[in-house]
Amino acid sequence: MIFQSRATPVGLCTALISSKWVRVGHSGVAQRHMSRRVSSPTAGPMGDHAGGASVSGPRGAHSPSGSVSLGVGVxxxxxxxxGYHLGVINGPLEAIASDLGFGGNATLQGLVVSSLLAFAAVGSLGGSGLADRxxxxxxxxxxxxxxxxGPLISSLATSPAFMIAGRAITGAGIGLSSALVPVYISEVAPPSQRxxxxxLNQVLICAGILAALVLNVLVPTRNWRALFWVGALPAVLLGAGMLFLAPETPSWLGLSGQHALADETAHRLWGPGGEALLEADMAGHAKSDGGPxxxxxxxxxxxxxxxxTGAALFFLQQFSGINAIVYFSSSVFEVGPGDAVQGSSWVQTRAPW
Structure with missing residues (x-):
């Protein structure tokens, strides 16, 4: 739970808060859930909900169901x-600066990049409290x-201030997601599969960076606005998926006092033994954290x-040079032979991080 993101200030913030938050949040679930053992609803409703899960038999409770896979995917x-918004600015940064009238201004170019990270750090601090409430x-x-x-504002930017505002709003969003994604996955997954x-959180962050780099190569830099339009698509899928498809987590339902629904959801996600798994999980947290x-x-x-140790690793990553490559390698390659975007993408996709 500590190593939630790549070498960014967001990762440092979440490293310091995650161990405290996870213990407090789950202990509350454990104490409330264990204080009142609620039996499952009748077999009919439970059977209807369980029918959507691709599990059966004793081993089903230990295998991810279709509902779990869907929730994790969303x-x-x-x-x-x-990841996408970390890497998307690399290739078109010079073209953006030229089109918006701040070409050659290193300060404004730095603000376009760093505004995302600054607001991401702020957003990551509020994610856990928001998820609890x-x-x-x-x-x-x-x-x-x-x-x-945020990406739509950036795609329509006509001035540096407009672009920085869009990047800042996007940063707040990715900061929130850096706290929400690992928590949701850990709570919706069966205990044996967590x-x-x-x-997958780290894998998908890296996949997002890679996707941005590939598009930097395929899309001409003069069409940089299209790159930001593409950046809004994962968020559309996230919102639609959470609204219509993904389940709430059993842990949060227990924390909010909805014990019967927590048991029902655990059954639907983890199979016939889901209620027992949830109870055992909550009992384990209660045992490791006896109370306030x-x-x-x-x-x-x-x-x-x-x-x-975790915080030190994040600090050391900042001095490894990874940030200069992720955000500015295309600009660096401008001074050398060959195509700048293709050269920077080659380095990033082959670097050992």
């Missing part, structure tokens, strides 16, 4: 958008708005060796 659009699905629906509006499915007195405080998190 949430993954947030991670894909994260609204629920995971509704938080994603809210997150889809800046991920659609590690494997949790890695045992919850981690910020001082404990900062003093924790694991948290410090």
């Amino acid at each position: 949430a993954g659009m947030g991670a894909l958008a994260f 609204l629920g995971r699905r509704r938080a994603f629906l809210l997150d889809a708005a800046p991920l659609i509006i 590690g494997a499915l949790g890695t 007195k045992d919850r981690a405080q910020w001082g404990e998190v900062v003093a924790n060796r694991g948290a410090l």
Whole structure:
């Protein structure tokens, strides 16, 4: 849960808050769910909901159902958008600067790039609280708005301020998604599959960066506005999927006091043994976190060796040169022979990060 994003300020923020938030959030679920054991609804409704899951028999509770795969896939659009917006600015940055009248102005070019990251860091800090108050699905629906509006503003930009505003709004959206995606995947996945499915967050971030680089090669830089239109598509899929297809997580339903619905959802997602898996999962969290007195405080998190190691890794990544390659390699290759965008894409797709 700590390593949620690539080498950005967002990753550092989430590294420091994730261990504290996950313990507090799940302990609340565990205490409320275990304090009141609610039996499942009648066999009819349960059978209807379970029919949508591609599981049967004892092993079904340990295999991802179709509903789980669908939920993970929809949430993954947030991670894909994260990566895409990190890499999309690389190729057309010089063309954008030329068209919007700030060609050669390194300060404004830097602001176009860094505004995304600055607001992403802010957005990542609010993601967990938003998900607790609204629920995971509704938080994603809210997150889809800046991920659609921001790229569209950038695509219509006629001035540096317009472009920076669009990038800042987009940054707030990817910051929220950096906190929401791994939480949703971990809660909707069966306990035995959380590690494997949790890695998809990183995979999709990298896939988004790669997709942006490929489009940088295929789309002429003079058509840079089209790249931002494409960037809105994952957010459209995220919003529509969360509105019509993806389930709420059993953990949040338990946290919000909807215990019967939590059991029903666990059954639908994880199969006939879903309620038992949810109860065992919540019992494990309750055992590891006995109550408010045992919850981690910020001082404990900062003093924790694991948290410090994770934060140190993010700091060290900032000095590895990865950010210069992700955001400015096309500009760097302008001073050398060959095509700048193709050269930078070749380096990024073959670099060992």
